[in-house]
Amino acid sequence: MRTAFWSKTTTTIRPVDISRALARLGYEAINSYDDVYVRCPNEASHDKKSDKPTLRVKGESVDGYFKCWDCDYHGTFLELVQDTLGINQMDAWEWIQKNGPYREKLTEEATFPPGSDETEKPYRLISLAELQSLPVPAFLVDGMIEIGAVGMLYGTWGTGKSFLMLDLCFHVATGEPWFGREVRQGKALYVSAEGGVGQRRRVEAWQQQHGRVSGDFDFIIDPVQLGDADTVSALCADIKAGDYYLVVIDTMARSTVGIEENSAKEMGVIVDNMMKIRDAAEDAGTTVLGVAHCGNNSKFRGSSAVPAAMDFLLRLENVTEHTPVDGMILVHEKSKNCENAPPVNMRLATLDCKDEYGEFRGGYVEQADDVMDVGSAPGRLAYLLKAATGPLSVKDMEKATGLAQSTISTQCEAWHAQGTVSRTGKGARGSPYLYAWAGGE
Numbered sequence: 001m002r003t004a005f006w007s008k009t010t011t012t013i014r015p016v017d018i019s020r021a022l023a024r025l026g027y028e029a030i031n032s033y034d035d036v037y038v039r040c041p042n043e044a045s046h047d048k049k050s051d052k053p054t055l056r057v058k059g060e061s062v063d064g065y066f067k068c069w070d071c072d073y074h075g076t077f078l079e080l081v082q083d084t085l086g087i088n089q090m091d092a093w094e095w096i097q098k099n100g101p102y103r104e105k106l107t108e109e110a111t112f113p114p115g116s117d118e119t120e121k122p123y124r125l126i127s128l129a130e131l132q133s134l135p136v137p138a139f140l141v142d143g144m145i146e147i148g149a150v151g152m153l154y155g156t157w158g159t160g161k162s163f164l165m166l167d168l169c170f171h172v173a174t175g176e177p178w179f180g181r182e183v184r185q186g187k188a189l190y191v192s193a194e195g196g197v198g199q200r201r202r203v204e205a206w207q208q209q210h211g212r213v214s215g216d217f218d219f220i221i222d223p224v225q226l227g228d229a230d231t232v233s234a235l236c237a238d239i240k241a242g243d244y245y246l247v248v249i250d251t252m253a254r255s256t257v258g259i260e261e262n263s264a265k266e267m268g269v270i271v272d273n274m275m276k277i278r279d280a281a282e283d284a285g286t287t288v289l290g291v292a293h294c295g296n297n298s299k300f301r302g303s304s305a306v307p308a309a310m311d312f313l314l315r316l317e318n319v320t321e322h323t324p325v326d327g328m329i330l331v332h333e334k335s336k337n338c339e340n341a342p343p344v345n346m347r348l349a350t351l352d353c354k355d356e357y358g359e360f361r362g363g364y365v366e367q368a369d370d371v372m373d374v375g376s377a378p379g380r381l382a383y384l385l386k387a388a389t390g391p392l393s394v395k396d397m398e399k400a401t402g403l404a405q406s407t408i409s410t411q412c413e414a415w416h417a418q419g420t421v422s423r424t425g426k427g428a429r430g431s432p433y434l435y436a437w438a439g440g441e
Contacts (some may be wrong), residue, residue, distance in 0.1 A: 021077075022057065025084050040068040041083070137337045140172065140245060140287050142182040144332055144341045145312060147245065148285025150274050152252075152307065154292040154300050155316035159328055160348045160365060161291050164316060165248045166190065166202055167365050168289075170210070172246045173217040179330075179344045179367055186245025187216045189238075193254035196221030205353050205362025218242065223254045227266075232273045236280035243281055249274075250291040261302035271309045311336050319380075327368050345369060377407050382437070391424060391434035 027038040037053035040046070046054070047070070057066040057077065067074035075083075081092040138147045145151065155161050168188075171178040175185025192199045196219060207213060225231045226249070239247060249255050252270075260266045278288045294315075295301040307313050313334035319327050327347040332340040346365050353362040380401045385392065392400075397408045412435045415421035425433045 025081065027084075028053075040071065040073060042068070042071050042073050046070045138184070139182075139338075140184050140186075141168075141178050143338060144181060144335075145287060145289070146335075146337060147184060147287055148278060148281075149311035150271070150278050150288045151310050151312035151314065152290045152292055152300075153314040153316060154294050155328075156294055156298070156318060159316045159318040160363075161316050162194075162199075162250055163202060163348060163363055163365050164330065164346075165250055165289070165291055166199070166206060169217055169246060169248060170206060170213060174213060179346070181341075184245065185216075187218070187242055188246045189218050189220065189242065189244045189248070191220045191224050191247065191249045191255065193223040193249065193251055201353070201355070201360055201362055202364075204355055205351060206364045208353050208362065209349075209351060209364050218244075223257065224249065225257060226252075226255050226270045226273045227257075227259045229273075232276060236277055239277060239280040239286055244286050245281075246287045246289065247277060248289050248291065252290045252292045255290075264303045264305040267303040267306050268309075271306060307334070310334065377401075377403050378411055381408060381411055385421065385435065385437040388436070391422075391436040393425075393432045393434055395432070397435075 022036065022038055036057045038055050038057065039053045040055040043054070054070045055066055055068045055073070057080070066077065066080050078089065078092050081087070081095055082089060085092070085095065087095070137149075139145065140147045140149075153161055153165065168178060169190050170188075171183050172186060172188045175183055177183055190199070199219065199221070220235075224235055253261075256267075256270055259270060274288050274290065278285050280286060292306075293301050298317075300307045300313075312332070315331040315333045317329045317331060319329060327345060330344040330346065332343070334340070345368055347368040348363050349366045350361055350363050353360050380403065381397060384397060384400050394405050394408050394412070397403070397412075398405050401408070412421055412423070412433075416423045416435070420438055422436045422438045423433050424436075425431050427433045
């Protein structure tokens with residue numbers, strides 16, 4: 001395929017990225033707020049001599065620009081590269097591709113002669129018959145996670161997301177069913193962006209509980225910055241060489257340092273790079289699963305463009321916060337190509353472990369059917385009313401479960417009509433309804 005002609009960038013440039021690119025050009029850059037200054041190449045011919053750099057380089061326009069305050073030397077960043085290196089426009093664009101400073105990918109506008117092969121276009125045009133002959137989605141985890149999909153697991157901090165993702169990687173590496181669902185066996189890669197020290201003992205605890213696993217499971221124990229093109233290219237090369245079926249990136253926050261998570265534009269680049277990682281493998285593609293946090297409202301934190309772009313979305317909910325039950329629930333919140341799977345009920349179990357450094361308390365996730373009782377609003381209310389030593393008001397139950405008062409009232413009234421719950425009080429100010437479990441399961 002012939003190399004296309006490059007025309008323009010799709011974004012602005014950060015001062016820090018401008019400085020790095022200018023350093024590669026041989027300039028000594030000085031940052032000043034949103035501007036970067038370097039010494040003008042024509043400084044010797046300036047009428048007014050200055051001890052400070054006079055050539056300002058900015059990235060707030062489409063192509064970036066530069067201008068000297070003491071002479072008429074100005075132009076785009078592309079022209080600055082051309083002038084400094086003494087190369088033509090095409091070579092300058094190729095230099096920018098390799099050396100920055102653009103944070104987002106460049107827009108490729110290919111020009112093809114009339115009658116050229118359509119395969120050279122940056123998109124695929126197929127017929128209805130060809131569309132119907134495409135393969136149906138295949139699953140890495142049956143009915144939940146597809147092969148060659150990009151998805152996200154999110155939840156509040158401390159819910160056990162890393163334990164769950166470690167467990168998933170082990171099951172993909174071994175091919176053992178994951179919470180009762182068949183798994184396609186293949187190599188797994190865990191990007192532990194928060195470091196490898198904690199993972200070491202999590203791995204030891206898992207293997208002491210389930211048995212030793214060798215091979216088909218690798219780790220990266222440093223952050224992989226998804227906003228950096230060179231880093232993403234290096235990761236794609238490793239994935240292609242390793243032929244990984246699953247790549248977990250834990251966490252997205254540590255892997256997108258310097259990226260504004262509320263910006264649809266900036267996070268769109270991150271999603272695009274996740275898709276490049278997905279497409280790095282030769283065959284059906286690699287499943288890429290990011291681990292993210294939720295905000296104070298328990299919703300996905302950051303730009304809504306991210307969950308909207310995902311092929312699947314998983315949420316890990318901690319039920320311990322509102323009930324005496326110790327457990328969490330994995331909710332299959334979204335899937336583009338299949339029905340959402342039922343919630344999976346689990347808990348973080350612990351065991352006594354020992355390694356060459358001594359004894360420690362390790363953890364791993366396990367399925368827990370009793371968590372199912374509190375996995376829904378009726379389950380939480382039933383558990384609370386059964387455990388209560390006396391009648392409870394709607395306000396009491398709101399504090400204990402975190403559910404809305406309208407949800408509690410509707411459910412309790414339905415139970416009262418069925419005779420499952422008794423009701424006292426007048427339902428008025430000063431005498432609210434009080435509910436108590438009347439019996440039954």
